[in-house]
Amino acid sequence: MPRYSDRMDRLGVEGAFLVLARAKALEAQGRRIYHMEIGQPDFDTPAHIKEAAKRALDEGYTGYTPSSGIPELREAIAESVSESRGVDVSPDQVVVFVGAKLAIFAALMATVNPGDEVIIPMPAYPAYESVVNFVGGAVKPVVLREEREFSPSGEEIVEAVTPKTRAIVINSPCNPTGGVYRREDLEAVVEVAREKDLWIFSDEIYEDIVFDGRRHESVLSIPGAEDRAVMISGFSKTFAMTGWRLGYAVAPRDMADKMMKIQLNTTSCPVSFVQKAAVAALKGPRDEVNAMVREYQERRDLIHREINSIPGFSMIKPKATFYAWPNVKRLGVGSKELARRILEEAGVAVLPGTDFGEPGEGYLRFSFATSKEVIRGAMEAIRGWVSENFPGA
Ligand SMILES: Cc1ncc(COP(=O)(O)O)c(C=O)c1O
Structure with a gap:
């Protein structure tokens, strides 16, 4: 063989x-x-989202789209992220992907060289470790402890940094622990990343499934994160759209461009009519x-x-x-x-x-x-x- x-x-x-x-x-x-x-x-999936997809198909919305996603959706995402995070995100920082999983892959592909280390608070969603290994990097785990309600310790992250460290992958709200990171721990992550010049990949796909009236804390809201944080989210969990395969990243412009190139070379673009449905998801009733x-x-x-x-x-x-x-x-x-x-x-x-x-x-x-x-x-x-x-x- x-x-x-x-x-x-x-x-x-x-x-x-x-x-x-x-x-x-x-x-x-x-x-x-x-x-x-x-x-x-x-x-x-809520009916008005399905209707928007059906309408898009009926209107012949069946061709390729720009690789980063249709302008209408990138604008809707930029608007929604700007509002929820209290920051100014522009549509050219948004790249729409075939699932958040591909956005994670693109972020790691674009930044990790063989031999580089990536810090991951663990337990963690398994795709991070798998892709880091795939691209030839090495995972440096930082243990999420029950005593800290599964929020990472800034000190332990600092201790995990070596000259080879390239990025920190964080995930809050967290799969599998159901925990959320404390604001001061997010601040510590940003501080370390600035000091050591690291990327922060922040998977926030569960941002809307938070309980007891809590507000989601995003790394994008932390001052100093803007030139190194890539926020990844998507439609699978919030809108019950796992099979539609749609996610996105919000990144510094240059990084957004690099991530787009990964998409261009894999799926070409996200699915056309699914993007129309996603606009309806973001703009429609909640x-x-x-x-x-x-x-x-x-x-x-x-x-x-x-x-x-x-x-x-x-x-x-x-x-x-x-x-x-x-x-x-x-x-x-x-x-x-x-x-x-x-x-x-x-x-x-x-x-x-x-x-x-x-x-x-x-x-x-x-x-x-x-x-x-x-x-x-x-x-x-x-x-x-x-x-x-x-x-x-
Ligand atoms: C933490 C986390 N990130 C990303 C994903 C993948 O999301 P998507 O369906 O958008 O690829 C999942 C799915 O289980 C997840 O739990």
Whole structure:
């Protein structure tokens, strides 16, 4: 067989998709499985967004678009980001991508040379580490600690910087912890980045799924971030549009240009009629988004109560996202083995914390982007399984 490139050995996979495949195999054998592995809203995309896509298709909006996205959408994003962050973002700083994931890829591709180091507070969304490795860089993890409610410590970030450090990747609200970074910790990140001349890649895709009346804190609002921060967000989570594949980056102009070139050489441009739908998403009514967030908050309260009533499990209340990240260290079983047994024996598909890097050992990740009925059923199944298998817990 012809050979593969060496870099293929450095590309990771997402655990959620592997667990989903195993869960489906068990279902095919007739097992009842509670799905809590995939981070995908269980809601449909709001109707006015779908209508805008249909209209665009009917109007023949079916050709290539400019590589950075259509001007109308870049303007709408610049306006929305300027307003929410209290800064002045211009449309030429915006690059629209086929999913936030591609924006992350473009940012790392554009800046990381082989041998460079990238600091990542961990546990973290697995794509960061995978892409850093793919481009020949090395990840320097900084552990997100439960005692700090999973906000990174500025001091630990400073300690992780070496002459080879090129960038810091941050993610608040955070997948998988459900935590949000404190403003002073964001300020520390900006300060270090300025002092050591580093890029900051800030994945803010869960910016709208925040609870208890909280306001999202963005790195873009921190003075001094403007010439080195790349903010990445998208439509997948806020508007329940995962399958539409649309994300974006807001970057200093020159960096926006570099990122655009990655897109030009991969997908050419984002999907034409999906961009029209995204304009409708940003400019249209927010009632359905608000209703989804209220529902996520109720589910968050439910799963928080339920998980803390399972012996051996303990969890701080997620402040945002639709992820629960319980500490299961008291059970004394490695996360991978525990998640495997919970799927095989209790019939609940969950992810081991280690799918988000080694610092995730001792935790599990549950997605509560699913009905309350599934959450209740899953928690009941796990409670029964724990009492049978860990009677002393
Ligand atoms: C932190 C984070 N960033 C990015 C993405 C990818 O988003 P998109 O669907 O826009 O590619 C996800 C999806 O799970 C995510 O959790």
